[in-house]
Amino acid sequence: MYRYDAVDRLLVEERAAQFRGQTERFLKGELSEDAFKPLRLQNGLYVQRHAPMLRVAIPYGMLSSDQLRVLGRIAREYDRGYGHFTTRQNIQYNWVEIARVPDILDELAAVEMHGIQTSGNCIRNTTTDHLAGVAADEIVDPRPYCELMRQWSTFNPEFAFLPRKFKVAFNGAGQNRAATGVHDLAFDLKLDAAGEVVMDVMAGGGQGRTPRIGPVIKRDLPWREMLTYTEAVLRAYNRWGRRDNLYKARIKILVESIGAERFAADVEDEWRHLKGGIARITDEEFQRINACFTDPAYLSDDEASADLSGLRVQHKRFDAWLRRNVVAHKRAGYAAVTLSLKRTGPAPGDATDTEMERAADLADRFSFGELRVSHHQNLVLAHVARKDLFDLWQAAEAAGFAEPNIGLVTDIIACPGGDFCALANARAIPIATAIQERFDAAKQEAIGELAVKISGCINSCGHHHVGHIGVLGVDKNGEEWYQILVGGRSDNEVTLGTILGRSIKFDEVPGMVERLVDVYLNAREGEERFIDTVGRIGIAPFKAAAYPDKVQAA
Amino acid sequence: MSEIIRIANKRIAVENDGWLLLNEAGADVWPEGDVIVPLADWLARRDTLKSRTGRTGVWLAPADDTLSLKDAFDGLALIAVQFPKFTDGRGYSHATLLRRRLGWTGELRAFGEVLRDQLFYMARTGFDAFVVPDGLKAEALTGGLNDFSVAYQDAVVDPAAPALANRAAAVREAKIARTTHQLQKIAAKHPDAIFATSLSAEDMVITDLIARHSLPIHITTLDTGRLHPETLGMIGEVKSKYGIDIEVMHPVAEAVEAHVATHGAFAFYESLELRKACCGIRKVEPLNRALSGRSAWLTGQRRDQAVTRVHLPEAEHDEARGMAKYNPLADWSWDDVLAYAARFDVPLNPLHARGYPSIGCEPCTRAIRPGEDPRAGRWWWEQADAKECGLHVGPDGTLTRTNLESAA
Numbered sequence: 001m002y003r004y005d006a007v008d009r010l011l012v013e014e015r016a017a018q019f020r021g022q023t024e025r026f027l028k029g030e031l032s033e034d035a036f037k038p039l040r041l042q043n044g045l046y047v048q049r050h051a052p053m054l055r056v057a058i059p060y061g062m063l064s065s066d067q068l069r070v071l072g073r074i075a076r077e078y079d080r081g082y083g084h085f086t087t088r089q090n091i092q093y094n095w096v097e098i099a100r101v102p103d104i105l106d107e108l109a110a111v112e113m114h115g116i117q118t119s120g121n122c123i124r125n126t127t128t129d130h131l132a133g134v135a136a137d138e139i140v141d142p143r144p145y146c147e148l149m150r151q152w153s154t155f156n157p158e159f160a161f162l163p164r165k166f167k168v169a170f171n172g173a174g175q176n177r178a179a180t181g182v183h184d185l186a187f188d189l190k191l192d193a194a195g196e197v198v199m200d201v202m203a204g205g206g207q208g209r210t211p212r213i214g215p216v217i218k219r220d221l222p223w224r225e226m227l228t229y230t231e232a233v234l235r236a237y238n239r240w241g242r243r244d245n246l247y248k249a250r251i252k253i254l255v256e257s258i259g260a261e262r263f264a265a266d267v268e269d270e271w272r273h274l275k276g277g278i279a280r281i282t283d284e285e286f287q288r289i290n291a292c293f294t295d296p297a298y299l300s301d302d303e304a305s306a307d308l309s310g311l312r313v314q315h316k317r318f319d320a321w322l323r324r325n326v327v328a329h330k331r332a333g334y335a336a337v338t339l340s341l342k343r344t345g346p347a348p349g350d351a352t353d354t355e356m357e358r359a360a361d362l363a364d365r366f367s368f369g370e371l372r373v374s375h376h377q378n379l380v381l382a383h384v385a386r387k388d389l390f391d392l393w394q395a396a397e398a399a400g401f402a403e404p405n406i407g408l409v410t411d412i413i414a415c416p417g418g419d420f421c422a423l424a425n426a427r428a429i430p431i432a433t434a435i436q437e438r439f440d441a442a443k444q445e446a447i448g449e450l451a452v453k454i455s456g457c458i459n460s461c462g463h464h465h466v467g468h469i470g471v472l473g474v475d476k477n478g479e480e481w482y483q484i485l486v487g488g489r490s491d492n493e494v495t496l497g498t499i500l501g502r503s504i505k506f507d508e509v510p511g512m513v514e515r516l517v518d519v520y521l522n523a524r525e526g527e528e529r530f531i532d533t534v535g536r537i538g539i540a541p542f543k544a545a546a547y548p549d550k551v552q553a554a
Numbered sequence: 555m556s557e558i559i560r561i562a563n564k565r566i567a568v569e570n571d572g573w574l575l576l577n578e579a580g581a582d583v584w585p586e587g588d589v590i591v592p593l594a595d596w597l598a599r600r601d602t603l604k605s606r607t608g609r610t611g612v613w614l615a616p617a618d619d620t621l622s623l624k625d626a627f628d629g630l631a632l633i634a635v636q637f638p639k640f641t642d643g644r645g646y647s648h649a650t651l652l653r654r655r656l657g658w659t660g661e662l663r664a665f666g667e668v669l670r671d672q673l674f675y676m677a678r679t680g681f682d683a684f685v686v687p688d689g690l691k692a693e694a695l696t697g698g699l700n701d702f703s704v705a706y707q708d709a710v711v712d713p714a715a716p717a718l719a720n721r722a723a724a725v726r727e728a729k730i731a732r733t734t735h736q737l738q739k740i741a742a743k744h745p746d747a748i749f750a751t752s753l754s755a756e757d758m759v760i761t762d763l764i765a766r767h768s769l770p771i772h773i774t775t776l777d778t779g780r781l782h783p784e785t786l787g788m789i790g791e792v793k794s795k796y797g798i799d800i801e802v803m804h805p806v807a808e809a810v811e812a813h814v815a816t817h818g819a820f821a822f823y824e825s826l827e828l829r830k831a832c833c834g835i836r837k838v839e840p841l842n843r844a845l846s847g848r849s850a851w852l853t854g855q856r857r858d859q860a861v862t863r864v865h866l867p868e869a870e871h872d873e874a875r876g877m878a879k880y881n882p883l884a885d886w887s888w889d890d891v892l893a894y895a896a897r898f899d900v901p902l903n904p905l906h907a908r909g910y911p912s913i914g915c916e917p918c919t920r921a922i923r924p925g926e927d928p929r930a931g932r933w934w935w936e937q938a939d940a941k942e943c944g945l946h947v948g949p950d951g952t953l954t955r956t957n958l959e960s961a962a
Binding site for chain 2: 005006007009010011013014015017018021022030035038039121148151152154155156157158159160161162227235238239243273278279281282284285288
């Protein structure tokens with residue numbers, strides 16, 4: 001993974017010092033709440049329902065075991081013993097004291113971490129495929145490009161006060177696992193005929209109140225011009241994005257209002273002045289960064305492989321775990337393993353201090369001391385030798401990470417919702433638990449792949465628009481109600497889900513999810529997944545089953 | 555009349571401002587003196603405005619089209635950009651376009667909600683004047699201009715070479731800034747901190763930084779009695795260049811005499827034990843005397859000086875002496891040291907130029923050949939892993955390191 005040099009180190013240290021000064025001035029009353037707000041936001045500090053919340057950046061989801069141990073220690077010493085991994089591959093702490101945040105930032109700086117630009121109307125932490133660099137279907141490793149984007153966007157003086165937040169994602173694999181279709185700006189990396197990396201650029205995607213799939217505004221952008229082009233996009237957005245209405249301020253509204261073609265032409269016009277300029281990526285800097293993402297010292301495929309068939313027969317749960325939590329790696333002798341943070345009960349994505357330490361130990365033992373946070377809110381060990389899989393499974397089982405449910409109905413994405421978030425209309429975590437309780441191991445195995453995603457409000461942090469089944473919390477006269485969506489997906493065939501009908505009460509949600517699943521199970525043909533069945537039979541049968549008391553013509 | 559902060563030639567000045575800003579567009583007559591008019595007026599009535607006796611500036615609101623000023627600079631004394639709210643970032647793009655696209659070189663001022671923590675970004679996009687908002691003091695804002703010493707991306711103004719375009723230069727700048735911050739923190743945390751200089755190039759860099767930032771860090775050196783005259787000459791160089799008196803520690807004369815009487819004047823060539831005994835008398839004991847009773851000391855050690863120093867932390871706990879120990883140049887390379895010395899005209903021991911990267915006592919140091927290990931000229935008859943004089947050891951006399959990174 002990327003290692004800091006003196007430049008990176010200095011910047012996080014100077015930022016921590018700056019924030020310490022800001023915090024002291026705020027606590028002494030020299031800085032008003034209004035003036036402190038954007039500063040604390042740009043350091044990841046929100047004021048939440050119960051206490052301030054601190055969001056820490058995990059750049060494109062990559063973590064070392066040492067960093068994870070520090071995150072665990074921070075959870076123990078500064079919070080209530082746990083942290084929450086988010087759908088943007090970050091971690092947030094829900095119970096920090098403002099006065100102690102400067103100390104936390106110092107602790108983070110010592111392990112090359114920070115909260116810079118994890119909130120506020122600026123360029124946020126870049127996200128990507130949690131299997132970057134190891135995926136069997138990878139075309140271009142996105143990590144060096146993510147790191148270049150991280151550096152370019154960090155403290156970029158022109159774009160620190162945008163109309164609204166700005167999220168950038170990269171995908172470099174055949175199967176899109178980075179949800180690039182629903183980002184403000186996204187890059188799909190591929191190779192041109194000459195074998196050079198080029199990028200298709202999408203702008204104006206996003207979820208939230210007005211979900212949009214980002215149109216492609218540029219094809220085959222040469223990689224060296226990634227930052228000059230990004231500068232052109234950001235300048236257009238900074239100048240012309242709406243600032244009069246918070247809900248119309250994202251770039252998607254600008255792109256939609258003038259049309260993708262016109263937006264692309266405006267960007268192209270601006271880019272003419274920038275391409276080939278000083279922000280063109282140099283070979284030297286690319287090589288320096290790329291050298292951080294070399295393969296670890298893998299064993300040969302023969303040495304790393306093992307015949308697991310006997311163990312699979314003996315241990316049914318190991319077999320299920322192999323099928324669900326273990327995926328192919330570019331090296332035949334290796335696999336990528338997901339440590340599930342989706343146990344029934346705890347909030348999806350939550351991990352306690354000791355769990356973080358245990359996961360760090362597993363990474364040291366089995367995966368070269370490295371982990372990834374997936375946007376599905378799980379942890380991934382990306383380089384596990386197949387011969388170690390059984391040992392890892394036993395250790396993960398003992399540590400509580402071996403729930404064989406990755407991609408299944410209980411692997412729910414959920415935002416913190418009304419239990420923590422000041423913006424939420426409704427709770428998300430208890431809904432997740434109530435759904436998880438409806439599906440035992442056998443049932444969810446029988447259903448197969450099914451992505452349930454829950455947001456506590458229209459800001460859509462829980463990605464409900466792109467859930468196979470989406471759940472959205474809404475406020476009706478001060479009460480918690482929920483809308484149910486079906487048919488969303490964030491992969492190559494990115495699609496926004498369709499709202500089935502009127503909103504329902506908390507207690508009705510698990511039953512409705514069950515009825516939707518039954519529609520699928522009855523209609524399923526062969527190996528068809530839930531989302532495939534939706535594609536084949538359409539939404540109508542699901543609507544009918546969702547509201548059985550309503551007579552509807554299908 | 556309001557206060558204005560100006561940056562000119564990298565210096566910050568606070569002045570009174572005599573310009574009058576006119577809010578409303580559409581005027582036909584203007585007051586005497588220097589006025590700043592709305593963009594629409596400048597574009598519509600340029601010739602009339604130019605014929606006034608006073609100077610004319612123009613101001614841009616966030617929604618104005620910056621590029622409409624193309625070919626309209628003639629007769630303009632300044633451009634002002636309004637920040638009605640500091641969260642409205644359009645002004646940064648105005649500035650970038652004015653400086654980079656239209657080539658405006660005159661005064662570019664920010665007014666409105668101009669707050670401390672926006673100043674760094676404003677300066678980077680090319681603003682060189684900042685109107686202090688009512689109710690705020692200029693001194694409370696100017697600190698924001700120095701919050702960061704380096705930047706990743708290029709902008710109109712960069713604090714140093716932008717790292718994405720020239721990493722090596724940015725890294726060098728960052729090391730200087732980090733070392734400076736560390737020295738400042740040490741001085742603040744330990745009023746009795748002491749720097750033990752060997753008068754080497756590394757230690758001259760630290761001396762220069764201490765002097766440059768007027769840090770209250772005491773400086774001492776060890777005159778072992780066997781140093782090169784060139785080395786001893788550096789004490790005077792420091793005095794004349796920086797006005798700093800280095801405290802010189804000497805070995806206990808009786809101990810030196812007894813050692814020489816028993817083992818001869820060149821016993822250090824005979825065995826490791828005798829060499830270490832000599833170092834003990836001439837270096838370790840005087841150093842311990844200098845450090846005694848203090849809470850922290852500093853050294854110029856670097857990681858890539860020797861195999862014994864590859865894990866050298868920037869801050870550690872000196873268990874043998876029960877005090878904090880700081881190595882602010884831990885991550886500097888020899889080239890970084892030489893580049894710093896050349897840039898800031900730091901006096902160097904002339905022996906460095908004669909092939910001595912690491913300098914100790916005269917009989918125990920020799921020049922090295924190109925490509926040799928930098929410490930190959932120290933106790934050259936010994937194994938590389940033994941080559942420490944005993945100043946930098948743990949309680950049991952071996953090289954142990956207790957990392958204390960977070961203490962600095």
